[in-house]
Amino acid sequence: MIKGLPKVLVVDDEQDILELIRHSLAKEGFEVHIAANGAQAIEQAKKVKPEIIIMDVMMPVMDGMEACRQLKELPETKHIPVIFLTARSEEFAELAGFEAGADDYIAKPVRNRVLLSRVKAILRRRNALVTPEPEKYDFDNLKIDRERFVVEYDGRTLQLPRKEFELLSFLASRPGRVFSRDEILENVWGNEVLVVDRTIDVHVRKIREKLDDKFIYTVKGVGYKFES
Amino acid sequence: MIKGLPKVLVVDDEQDILELIRHSLAKEGFEVHIAANGAQAIEQAKKVKPEIIIMDVMMPVMDGMEACRQLKELPETKHIPVIFLTARSEEFAELAGFEAGADDYIAKPVRNRVLLSRVKAILRRRNALVTPEPEKYDFDNLKIDRERFVVEYDGRTLQLPRKEFELLSFLASRPGRVFSRDEILENVWGNEVLVVDRTIDVHVRKIREKLDDKFIYTVKGVGYKFES
DNA sequence: ATTCCTTTGTAACATAATGATTAAAGGACT
DNA sequence: AGTCCTTTAATCATTATGTTACAAAGGAAT
Numbered sequence: 001m002i003k004g005l006p007k008v009l010v011v012d013d014e015q016d017i018l019e020l021i022r023h024s025l026a027k028e029g030f031e032v033h034i035a036a037n038g039a040q041a042i043e044q045a046k047k048v049k050p051e052i053i054i055m056d057v058m059m060p061v062m063d064g065m066e067a068c069r070q071l072k073e074l075p076e077t078k079h080i081p082v083i084f085l086t087a088r089s090e091e092f093a094e095l096a097g098f099e100a101g102a103d104d105y106i107a108k109p110v111r112n113r114v115l116l117s118r119v120k121a122i123l124r125r126r127n128a129l130v131t132p133e134p135e136k137y138d139f140d141n142l143k144i145d146r147e148r149f150v151v152e153y154d155g156r157t158l159q160l161p162r163k164e165f166e167l168l169s170f171l172a173s174r175p176g177r178v179f180s181r182d183e184i185l186e187n188v189w190g191n192e193v194l195v196v197d198r199t200i201d202v203h204v205r206k207i208r209e210k211l212d213d214k215f216i217y218t219v220k221g222v223g224y225k226f227e228s
Numbered sequence: 229m230i231k232g233l234p235k236v237l238v239v240d241d242e243q244d245i246l247e248l249i250r251h252s253l254a255k256e257g258f259e260v261h262i263a264a265n266g267a268q269a270i271e272q273a274k275k276v277k278p279e280i281i282i283m284d285v286m287m288p289v290m291d292g293m294e295a296c297r298q299l300k301e302l303p304e305t306k307h308i309p310v311i312f313l314t315a316r317s318e319e320f321a322e323l324a325g326f327e328a329g330a331d332d333y334i335a336k337p338v339r340n341r342v343l344l345s346r347v348k349a350i351l352r353r354r355n356a357l358v359t360p361e362p363e364k365y366d367f368d369n370l371k372i373d374r375e376r377f378v379v380e381y382d383g384r385t386l387q388l389p390r391k392e393f394e395l396l397s398f399l400a401s402r403p404g405r406v407f408s409r410d411e412i413l414e415n416v417w418g419n420e421v422l423v424v425d426r427t428i429d430v431h432v433r434k435i436r437e438k439l440d441d442k443f444i445y446t447v448k449g450v451g452y453k454f455e456s
Numbered sequence: 457a458t459t460c461c462t463t464t465g466t467a468a469c470a471t472a473a474t475g476a477t478t479a480a481a482g483g484a485c486t
Numbered sequence: 487a488g489t490c491c492t493t494t495a496a497t498c499a500t501t502a503t504g505t506t507a508c509a510a511a512g513g514a515a516t
Contacts, residue, residue: 117421120410149406149447161502162449199504201464208465220463220512389491427493429475448474448501 005031005192006123009050011041011067012085013059017110021054024112025119038062042070045077052122054106054115056085081122085110137172139228142215144169153211163188164207167200171216171226180223200224235259236347237278239269239295240313241287249282249343256344266290270298273305280347284313301417303394311346365400367456370443372397381439391416392435395428399444399454408451428452 008030012018022032033048035041039062041055053071057064064084071077085106106118137144143152146169151158160168166188171179179187181197189195204216204224217225236258240246250260261276263269267290269283281299285292292312299305365372371380377393379386388396394416399407407415409425417423432444432452445453 113422120421147406148404148453149450159447163503195504196506198464198506202466202504205465205467218464391492423493424495426475426495430477430493432475433477446475 005029006052007031007033007048007050008119009033009035009041009044009048009053009055011035011038011053011055011059011064013037013056017056021110021115024116028116030119038064038067038070041067042074042077045071045080046074049076050080052119053080053082054085054119055082058087083118083122137169139172139175139215142211142228144172151211158210160207160210164203164210167203168207168216168226171224175226175228178219178223178225184223234280235261235276235278237261237263237269237272237276237281237283239263239266239281239283239287239292241265241284245284245313252344253347258347266292266295266298269295270302270305273299273308274302277304278308281308281310282313282343282347283310303390365397367400367403367443370439370456372400379439386438388435388438392431392438395431396435396444396454399452403454403456406447406451406453412451 006029008025010018010021010025010032011034012021013036018034018036022034025032033044033050035044037059038055041053041062044050045053055064055067059067068082068084071080071082083106106115135145135147137146141154145151149159149165151160151165151168167184170184170188181200184200185193185195185197204218208214208216215226215228217227219225234257236253238246238249238253238260239262240249241264246262246264250262253260261272261278263272265287266283269281269290272278273281283292283295287295296310296312299308299310363373363375365374369382373379374397377387377390379388379393379396395412398412398416409428412428413421413423413425432446436442436444443454443456445455447453
């Protein structure tokens with residue numbers, strides 16, 4: 001359910017603009033790849049399969065328009081939305097950027113806010129059709145309500161801290177199944193795990209405390225499992 | 229529901245096209261308002277609250293796309309359907325007009341028949357499908373009246389400022405459900421979000437102040453939720 | 457059973473993340 | 487000009503999260 005960071009490919013020949021955009025997107029939680037011209041962009045696009053491409057129109061070697069055209073022809077990359085950076089907004093219409101297959105454009109100078117919201121808007125539309133996961137797990141005397149972000153245990157309603165909640169909720173998503181600490185880290189903490197796996201133990205401890213040592217069981221040498 | 233003549237706002241920088249469309253729509257029984265560019269369009273839209281907007285894509289000052297985007301951001305105008313006029317039909321798909329929030333498009337040259345039937349179709353659809361969004365949320369000692377734009381709390385009637393009202397009202401539309409700040413921004417601020425997410429916190433604070441810290445609860449690390 | 461070794465539980469602490477709150481700037485509208 | 491709304495930024499308090507060290511428990515081999 002938790003997928004990796006969304007990848008963005010940023011293409012611009014001006015080093016400082018590249019850095020600027022890279023930085024602000026990275027801070028927002030994107031995995032940012034870069035290229036300095038159209039040719040590199042195509043190469044990168046094929047390799048990293050970004051969710052979205054942000055590309056300057058004017059570049060040496062191969063300009064953005066031409067690169068976009070080529071990207072829209074390759075089966076592996078034709079579906080990737082492309083946002084153009086242009087000097088002036090009117091320019092874009094004249095430039096026939098849409099003819100080249102671009103999905104949107106942003107006028108320079110690029111304002112972070114605008115860039116981010118535009119990128120997010122496009123990604124949002126793309127992901128709109130993803131199946132939502134079940135929002136409620138229901139056991140004998142324990143309900144886990146992902147929508148309200150609370151668990152109801154033994155009549156009372158508990159507000160677990162996020163990590164504890166996510167951990168419990170993850171284990172409960174496959175009752176009985178044992179998960180190794182690595183699996184847990186990957187699923188609850190996410191792709192870039194920079195946490196010692198014993199951290200899990202501590203969280204488990206806290207959850208057990210709140211749920212009277214029920215529900216989460218240790219399988220020594222293997223991991224943890226949920227059982228009601 | 230809609231009383232009086234249905235109002236249409238037509239936006240085009242070319243005077244003769246404007247006149248043409250105005251004439252044929254007026255003959256058909258619409259109250260026609262006009263604007264010559266995106267900026268005027270927004271101004272007019274806010275003032276006359278048309279049932280539908282027909283807008284050229286390419287215009288000086290502010291193009292149709294940008295205008296559409298902005299219209300879809302404003303709470304007063306976001307619900308108004310927008311039809312684009314484009315030079316060629318294929319252009320539209322590429323144009324990402326839908327990204328900007330457009331509801332339909334018509335290829336130029338505009339033929340009266342097509343225009344009329346398209347307009348009528350959209351109006352029909354609206355009237356039929358418009359989510360009968362409850363105009364009133366009613367809780368124990370809190371009523372939210374979207375029609376009058378007021379809340380009644382504890383006997384008294386409060387006039388919350390727009391953003392506070394929209395925020396409260398949005399959270400209350402799904403009581404219990406936790407919304408992340410991003411979700412809130414998307415729904416309350418609109419497609420093109422240009423504010424820092426901490427802005428929400430401040431509005432929440434103000435609402436809480438007025439409602440004695442009831443109703444809006446924080447789920448740390450996740451977001452906010454409404455509960456009565 | 458005893459010992460040794462590995463794995464897990466627990467508590468205490470340090471640090472990071474997050475939200476509350478306030479003040480103030482800038483805009484829109486009177 | 488003045489008011490009110492919206493937004494930002496800065497500070498502060500609180501809680502969440504992660505790490506470590508040591509205790510306890512479990513298992514395997516003798």
